[in-house]
Amino acid sequence: xxxxxxxxxxxxxxxxxxxVDLSKMVSDSINKATHALIDAELKTAxxxxxxxxxxxxxxxxxxxxxxxxxxxxxxxxxxxxxLVTALRMSADLERMGDLSxxxxxxxxxxxxxxxxxxxxxxxxxxxxxxxxxxSRKIAVVIETRxxxxxxQVEKDDxxxxxxxxxxxxxxxxxxxxxGVESAIDITLLGRYYERYADHAVSVSRRVYYLVTGKFAS
Amino acid sequence: xxxxxxxxxxxxxxxxxxxVDLSKMVSDSINKATHALIDAELKTAxxxxxxxxxxxxxxxxxxxxxxxxxxxxxxxxxxxxxLVTALRMSADLERMGDLSxxxxxxxxxxxxxxxxxxxxxxxxxxxxxxxxxxSRKIAVVIETRxxxxxxQVEKDDxxxxxxxxxxxxxxxxxxxxxGVESAIDITLLGRYYERYADHAVSVSRRVYYLVTGKFAS
Numbered sequence: 296x297x298x299x300x301x302x303x304x305x306x307x308x309x310x311x312x313x314x315v316d317l318s319k320m321v322s323d324s325i326n327k328a329t330h331a332l333i334d335a336e337l338k339t340a341x342x343x344x345x346x347x348x349x350x351x352x353x354x355x356x357x358x359x360x361x362x363x364x365x366x367x368x369x370x371x372x373x374x375x376x377x378l379v380t381a382l383r384m385s386a387d388l389e390r391m392g393d394l395s396x397x398x399x400x401x402x403x404x405x406x407x408x409x410x411x412x413x414x415x416x417x418x419x420x421x422x423x424x425x426x427x428x429x430s431r432k433i434a435v436v437i438e439t440r441x442x443x444x445x446x447q448v449e450k451d452d453x454x455x456x457x458x459x460x461x462x463x464x465x466x467x468x469x470x471x472x473x474g475v476e477s478a479i480d481i482t483l484l485g486r487y488y489e490r491y492a493d494h495a496v497s498v499s500r501r502v503y504y505l506v507t508g509k510f511a512s
Numbered sequence: 513x514x515x516x517x518x519x520x521x522x523x524x525x526x527x528x529x530x531x532v533d534l535s536k537m538v539s540d541s542i543n544k545a546t547h548a549l550i551d552a553e554l555k556t557a558x559x560x561x562x563x564x565x566x567x568x569x570x571x572x573x574x575x576x577x578x579x580x581x582x583x584x585x586x587x588x589x590x591x592x593x594x595l596v597t598a599l600r601m602s603a604d605l606e607r608m609g610d611l612s613x614x615x616x617x618x619x620x621x622x623x624x625x626x627x628x629x630x631x632x633x634x635x636x637x638x639x640x641x642x643x644x645x646x647s648r649k650i651a652v653v654i655e656t657r658x659x660x661x662x663x664q665v666e667k668d669d670x671x672x673x674x675x676x677x678x679x680x681x682x683x684x685x686x687x688x689x690x691g692v693e694s695a696i697d698i699t700l701l702g703r704y705y706e707r708y709a710d711h712a713v714s715v716s717r718r719v720y721y722l723v724t725g726k727f728a729s
Contacts, residue, residue, distance in 0.1 A: 362589075362596055369586040372579075379579055382596065386603070467693045475695045476684045482699045 318434035324395035329423025335409040343399035350392035535651035541612035546640025560616035567609035
């Protein structure tokens with residue numbers, strides 16, 4: 296019995312490690328997507344686009360593994376909840392990869408022109424940094440189950456919302472001179488960064504709930 | 513044994529029925545959200561916003577029920593896959609409710625002004641109709657496991673993508689006279705309808721895969 300439990304525990308740890316790996320993959324992806332966007336770098340954008348396939352494959356394999364563990368181990372309610380939560384976290388992380396991919400596609404679409412007007416580069420760079428930091432933090436939250444850090448993630452998301460409002464404000468303040476096509480690009484890019492942070496918050500809240508049995512917000 | 517199997521089968525049917533109910537709730541929601549948007553009707557928009565809470569509660573209860581079934585029945589691999597798929601479908605449907613809610617919030621934000629310029633009302637009404645039809649179809653797909661209808665859903669989504677491109681084209685064709693704020697609203701509204709259809713396709717594909725063991729696209 297002790298042996299079986301220990302194999303199962305190893306499998307649970309393996310799932311947790313894969314979620315950490317996936318968080319790191321999407322963190323690298325948003326980092327590169329932001330750099331490609333800021334510097335109008337086609338090659339980096341292409342790398343993000345092809346890395347997204349690897350993220351998708353990694354997630355599908357992880358999900359298959361989780362379902363297989365549930366089928367073989369027939370876990371008790373609390374372990375089952377942890378495994379179902381892992382499925383939901385992997386879906387959030389996969390979606391974060393998609394959003395990096397969407398950002399890279401805007402860069403590719405507008406190349407060799409930059410998709411961003413030069414006066415918005417600093418602001419979007421800031422959004423990219425917050426997005427990357429928030430996903431680096433959720434890797435730690437998943438690995439260590441640090442509930443303090445899970446609460447920090449909520450604050451980072453508030454920061455993202457503030458930057459997002461600033462971005463939309465920069466289009467609607469009456470001084471916009473870059474036309475409606477660029478306004479559409481910026482609106483969508485802002486939405487992608489905001490959603491990226493939302494999914495990170497979702498992951499963080501799921502861990503918080505698993506550990507404490509309470510909602511983080 | 514036959515009795516236990518039959519109770520389990522009833523539980524599976526109950527889950528399926530709840531997914532059908534949830535599809536109908538979100539179909540009603542997108543219908544109302546579209547009418548509120550087209551006619552700048554605040555009261556209807558408010559109804560969509562408060563209905564979204566009911567959708568969320570319904571989904572949480574359904575998910576808890578599914579996890580409880582897995583814990584108690586310890587289903588074999590194929591039944592387990594069906595239950596895990598049900599969790600994913602409920603997440604897609606809940607998100608569709610969120611998107612109706614987002615559309616209603618744009619209507620509320622701009623009220624008493626209409627959020628849509630009059631020349632775009634027909635096009636957006638068309639998008640709303642496609643969105644509603646697609647979610648009515650997935651209710652049937654879930655209930656009957658009709659794979660032909662699941663393939664029709666793919667075509668409806670192509671139609672949505674075409675309408676979405678038309679919508680964006682109407683902003684970028686050089687004749688846009690409604691300013692950037694309105695361009696932002698239209699960009700986000702277009703994105704919400706497009707994502708709504710994407711999630712419906714996702715539900716439909718999950719049923720198709722459960723039934724045939726193959727991918728629909």
